[in-house]
Amino acid sequence: MKIRPVILCGGAGTRLWPNSKNHQAKQFIDFGKWTLLDKTLERTKASIYDAPIISTNKKYLKQVQQHLKKNKIKNYKIVLEPLKRNTAPAILSTALIKDIPNEQPLMFFSADHLIEKMSVFNKAINKNKSKLTDQNIFIFGIKPTAPSSEYGYFVTKKVKGNINKVIKFIEKPKEAKARQVIKQKGYWNSGMFFIRKDSIINNFKNLQPTIYGNCVNAVKKAKLKSNIYYLNKASFIKATAKSFDYAILEKTKQINAIKLDIPWSDLGSWKEILKMYGMNKNKYIKKKNVFYRPWGRYTNLFEGKEFLIKELIVKPKGILSLQKHHHRAEHWLVTQGNPKITLNKDNFIKKPNEHIFIPLGSIHRIQNPGKKPVKIMEAQIGSILKETDIVRYQDVYGRVR
Template identity: 80%
Template sequence: MKIRPVILCGGAGTRLWPKAKKHQAKQFIDFGNWTLLGKTLERVKASIYDAPIISTNAKYLKQVKQHLKKHKIRKFKIVLEPAKRNTAPAILSTALIKDIPNEQPLMFLAADHLIEKVALFNKAIKKNQKKLTHNNIFIFGIKPTIPSSEFGYFLTKNTKVTRFIEKPKAAKAKQIISKKGYWNSGMFYLRKDSIIDNFKKYQPNIYRNCNKAVTKAKYKSNVYYLNKQAFTKATAKSFDYAILEKTKDINAIKLDIPWSDLGSWKEICKMYGRNKRHYYKKKNVFHRPWGSYVNLFNGKEFLIKELYVKPKGILSLQKHHHRAEHWVVTHGKPKITLNKKYFTMKPDETIFIPLGAIHRIENPYKKPVKIIEAQVGSILKETDIVRFQDVYGRVK
């Protein structure tokens, strides 16, 4: 039996646009002729998979259909949530649709994760298929590259998961990594009957209402429109809290592959830094008295640059009216002014420059400084620079 991939595609992506009234959901952002949902759809074309099921909501239905068409996926099912109820009801509702047999292996994927080394990922899925039973659950752990406070972790004994730790502080994350803890990727692998058994046992309210929502769903053109009256009665809970923290039979599939949920501008900057050769164009290089910069990608209300600050180079003390900036240092040790603070940064460190903050980069050393910068805002032009001091005489 082939594995049925279920793509959870309901996230709003508000972490990237905290103050914006209208913002793009992360899975649909064009990062340079590709989107995270597009990459996920390409991933499930592998021979181990059956036709995908996409769980989303009415707001995103048009974009999901456009993506399916663009990636030439003709066989699919869409399960449409009538209201936001977090991941537990979303996961259960997709599993309950009637064309999925009871023993069907289901692989739950987030629409907004970037996974590299896909062959290794799919190999691990296939390898563990025979271990699936009517009540166990497999989750995917990613070997941490840094002690990040942006991800949840889990600890294991052999392959059994013994403990979950939700987004710890960096010092605690270091301890977890020293105990061989893994990032919790939020991807789940289990059979349909295991989902049903676990929900019946631990979340009868969610099971009862989701079952009703699916039974009374309207089905048209490959789309299940879940019954709103029943679905909204289901308790809003994440799958982690609803099931994973209650059930005992959780196994880990540990992966050492590049993975990111691109959930912060820091992660996005790093992704462009790793892949800058794909985005680099000589015509987008601009020289300045302090060094140079290259525009790597101009997206919708964001612009990614790489700054090169030569030894002894100093940018002007400046602010912006229309944009905030996120910087990730990739080379050298820049001295930074941020309002009334003055400090040195090191490679892999990151800083946020809020809209209207007075700031400057200096390089007093003999080695050049390189910074990947994400500008986020409504106007992303060089005209949006208000200079206060400048050693090159550019203050009028």
């Protein structure tokens, strides 16, 4: 029996656009002729997988269909939520549809993750397929590249059958705590699951009977039109809105881990997005987008919907003007050197891999006091992303009017 991939595609992307009413769902953001959903759909084309099932809500139906067509996927099912109820009802409702046999292995992907070395990933899944039972759950851990407070962690111990049993979850710890967890060989919790249909049913029956009953009714009363299940709203609305982690993972005892050392990110912050562009910047650089200034130069790498990605190179002793913006906020990621940053009344030195957020309207400046160039990846976020949106207060190159 092949593995059935299920793509959870209901996220709203609010973390990236905290002050925007028109925030974009992360899985649909065009990062340069590709989206995270494109990458996820591409993953499901591997030979170990059967046709994909996409769990989403009616707000995103057209975008999901456009992505399926673009990626030339004709054999699929969509399970459509009438309203948001978090990941527990989404996972259960999708597993309950009649297309899925009782002992079917299901691989739950998030639509907004960036994963590399998929051959390693798929090999690990296939290796653990025979270990699935009607009770257990396999979750995916990623070996941390650095202590991060943006991800949850888990710690495991080896048990019979060379299985890594999860003994503890740590939810988004502060950096100091994250360092301790990594010393205990803790892994990032990627939020992806490998599980059989009957295990999902058994876990929800035992641990979340109310969610189970309402989701069963929502699927039973669902309308099936061509390849889309329209879940029954009257039943689905009664399913308690809970995450799968809180509803099941924190309560069940039979959780095992598939631990991977591969490049992975959920691109859940502008720091992670800037890292991604920094690693792939040669794909985006064009000579016509390089602009020289008295302090050095900048390159426009990619302009998306209400965001612009740049690389700034500040020459030794170079100083940008003391300035502010009316229409944009900025995120900076230092990739080389030790710039001196002014942010309103504060001054501080930043190191490589450190991130700074410049809120809308803040007075700010970058200086390079060193002998080597400073490099900074910048994301501008806002409605107007032009150089005309600069109000200068001081400038050593005489550009204050």
